[in-house]
Amino acid sequence: MAGNLFIVSAPSGAGKTTLVKMLLERDSGIRLSVSTTTRAPRPGEVNGREYHFVDAPVFLARREHAWIEQQMAAGQDILLEIDWQGAQQVRQLFPGSIGIFILPPSLEELERRLRGRGQDNAEIIARRTAAALDEMRHVREFDYVIINNKLPEAIEDLQTVVRSVRLRTASQLDRHRALFAFLEQDT
Template sequence: MAGTLFIVTAPSGAGKTTLVRGLLQRDARVQLSISYTTRAPRPGEQDGREYNFVDVPTFRALRDRGEFLEWAEVHGNYYATSRVWLKQQVEAGRDTLLEIDWQGAQQVRKHFPDAVGVFILPPSMDELEARLRGRNTDSDEVISRRLLGARGEMRHVAEFDYVIINDEIDAALDDLVAVVRAARLRCAKQHQRHPEYFAFLEQD
């Protein structure tokens, strides 16, 4: 039985990483796809855990060899998803989650049309700015650039199956867990999971 691919997208500062981490803690059947990036690690991040951190020449070499399912330049840095690894995981029946931007989501859906898309929104632009500043990891210039791009990113929300407004973190996490559970209960997935039952129902 094929696994389910989940795509989670949000503007920077909307709480996506926190929600995904909470989902992984509450549902051991979901694994995270580790993307490649050329941005520098933030404090506490480790290579191979949050991202596969590579320099620009290495990234371009991997891209040119066709290693990536999708790639994009976001805020001056490159991000990409390993095509071969992701295909292997889904075919092996493992539910896998991708944290990518809307551009990457569009490209992934071309290869995985059954992927479940979730867009995380901040409760307001003012709150988004407060969260970005509260990180104390980015300069004023970077924060201004992220805020400028956020509205444009959020306009792609209608391309996703589910929308979660992250006003209160516990409630938003409950919503994300509910999306994963609902996806597993789709008729096609249940048919794969219980073929004998459905074969009985389809008998004349």
């Protein structure tokens, strides 16, 4: 039985982290793959929650995709919360992965959200907005797009994507082998 690999990407301020957290709370059948990094933890980050913080030799020795392959082979759905560049790399390793891109409803709303965080000055917000525009240009590289205008609708859309992938014929054939084997005997 094979699980699905979901990749969720978004520009800063689109609500990706909030949506992913809500999805994981509502769907016990999906697990978050925690990425590994060599950078130091930021304030409030916990090793093993946001990232696995390791030194360079450990980083080089680890092969994150081996864990993903093991989990998927056991039928577990996996979610990666990564940027568009990481999504490109993962999709080369896992061509059957499902790419989901989260967008804000407008550039004005994106800027409002970034300002509303109260963490950054005007110069940093301008840089983040420019970076977000660059990221949003890659939206066509994804299978699904969710506009995060109203949070309840956006989480429903994300759950619908997950459900629809699980209902694909290939997924159903894999999950219900005995039934399909019986049906094939009659043909």
